[in-house]
Amino acid sequence: MFQIERMRKLQDALVTIGAGAMYVRHTTNIAWLCGFSGVFDEEQAHAMLVPATGDVAWLHTDSRYSTALEREANGTPIQVDAEVKRFAAWAHDQAEKQGLLGSAPLAIEDGIRLAEYRTLQDAFGSAETLMETDGLIVGLRAVKNAHEVRLMEATQAVTDAAFQHIVGFMRPGMTEREVQLELDWFMLQHGADGLAFPTIVASGPNGASPHAVVSERRLQPGDSVVMDFGARWQGYCSDMTRTVFVGAPVGSIADAWAALRRANETVEAELKPGMTGKEAHELALSVLEEAGFGGLMGHGLGHGVGLDIHEEPTLSPRNDKPLVPGNVVTVEPGIYIPDAFGMRLEDFGVITEDGFRPFTQSTHEMVVI
Numbered sequence: 446m447f448q449i450e451r452m453r454k455l456q457d458a459l460v461t462i463g464a465g466a467m468y469v470r471h472t473t474n475i476a477w478l479c480g481f482s483g484v485f486d487e488e489q490a491h492a493m494l495v496p497a498t499g500d501v502a503w504l505h506t507d508s509r510y511s512t513a514l515e516r517e518a519n520g521t522p523i524q525v526d527a528e529v530k531r532f533a534a535w536a537h538d539q540a541e542k543q544g545l546l547g548s549a550p551l552a553i554e555d556g557i558r559l560a561e562y563r564t565l566q567d568a569f570g571s572a573e574t575l576m577e578t579d580g581l582i583v584g585l586r587a588v589k590n591a592h593e594v595r596l597m598e599a600t601q602a603v604t605d606a607a608f609q610h611i612v613g614f615m616r617p618g619m620t621e622r623e624v625q626l627e628l629d630w631f632m633l634q635h636g637a638d639g640l641a642f643p644t645i646v647a648s649g650p651n652g653a654s655p656h657a658v659v660s661e662r663r664l665q666p667g668d669s670v671v672m673d674f675g676a677r678w679q680g681y682c683s684d685m686t687r688t689v690f691v692g693a694p695v696g697s698i699a700d701a702w703a704a705l706r707r708a709n710e711t712v713e714a715e716l717k718p719g720m721t722g723k724e725a726h727e728l729a730l731s732v733l734e735e736a737g738f739g740g741l742m743g744h745g746l747g748h749g750v751g752l753d754i755h756e757e758p759t760l761s762p763r764n765d766k767p768l769v770p771g772n773v774v775t776v777e778p779g780i781y782i783p784d785a786f787g788m789r790l791e792d793f794g795v796i797t798e799d800g801f802r803p804f805t806q807s808t809h810e811m812v813v814i
Contacts, residue, residue, distance in 0.1 A: 451585070463550070464551065467581070471489070472487065476752060481518075484513045485510075505536075533568040553565065555580065604674065647671045649668040652668075653784065653787040655787070682750050701788060712776050713776050733780065742778060773796075
């Protein structure tokens with residue numbers, strides 16, 4: 446069972462740092478620990494207490510979720526409690542009941558709100574009983590198992606199919622909004638439980654903004670059109686970007702596309718365990734600079750993907766940690782020239798023992814509509 450495997454990983458980490466248990470409040474971290482699908486939403490309506498040793502963990506929720514969670518928890522090491530009580534008071538009482546008080550501090554997540562931290566201090570008596578952690582569970586989530594990889598491959602298959610569909614649908618004169626709605630509808634109609642994030646469709650000069658907001662601008666001859674989109678299935682995300690062209694590009698746009706493709710494929714060929722996120726980012730920049738497009742990518746090269754669309758590890762100047770097998774990352778170099786055009790080419794896939802295996806199967810060839 447995934448619950449046991451993940452709980453043991455967290456317990457090993459808790460023993461290493463000297464904590465007696467961990468109080469978990471981030472819903473995605475709880476969803477990962479539980480391994481349940483189709484139960485949690487984005488509301489931070491749950492708390493979990495995981496002891497450093499033992500075979501049981503406790504999940505506090507409310508009546509809106511309790512029936513579904515009790516059904517999912519049947520036969521797992523997770524016990525569900527829907528008692529009407531503040532999370533901090535529940536955590537203290539459960540820790541006391543299980544004999545976890547006094548022997549070792551309670552680990553807490555670094556993302557807990559200050560107000561909740563104060564209630565924990567009040568419930569447990571002093572700050573000394575609480576141990577702050579830094580990305581503890583997020584770090585464990587960064588290494589995916591075979592099951593998680595299969596789920597993301599399946600999610601990406603829906604996304605690849607959406608791209609194949611949309612390039613046959615797009616026509617000059619359509620608005621960005623029309624393209625976005627068709628992409629979203631296709632993914633939802635072909636197996637996606639939801640969208641991984643709001644779809645980006647950015648044409649012409651709008652493409653120079655990496656996170657452009659979809660507008661009513663109409664596709665025009667000479668445009669490059671950036672489409673960044675992803676599905677969500679069984680809780681897991683996909684993420685891809687493709688840039689297509691309204692008419693065959695010429696001049697600087699054609700040169701930029703050739704450089705962008707080379708940057709993407711150079712990095713993907715070199716990605717492997719031991720390379721750092723910073724090294725991958727700098728490799729992409731060096732390819733773009735050599736082609737005459739230096740200084741035109743202001744964002745990191747990539748990021749982790751999983752239950753959240755942005756996870757660890759990142760491929761960016763801020764990450765000097767070596768990549769390891771099981772990391773799932775995006776590779777998305779971009780070129781952005783304000784008031785002119787933008788483009789990005791993004792795949793995502795898994796770091797293997799000897800390289801990088803993309804989940805994305807859509808072509809890198811130039812697509813002209």
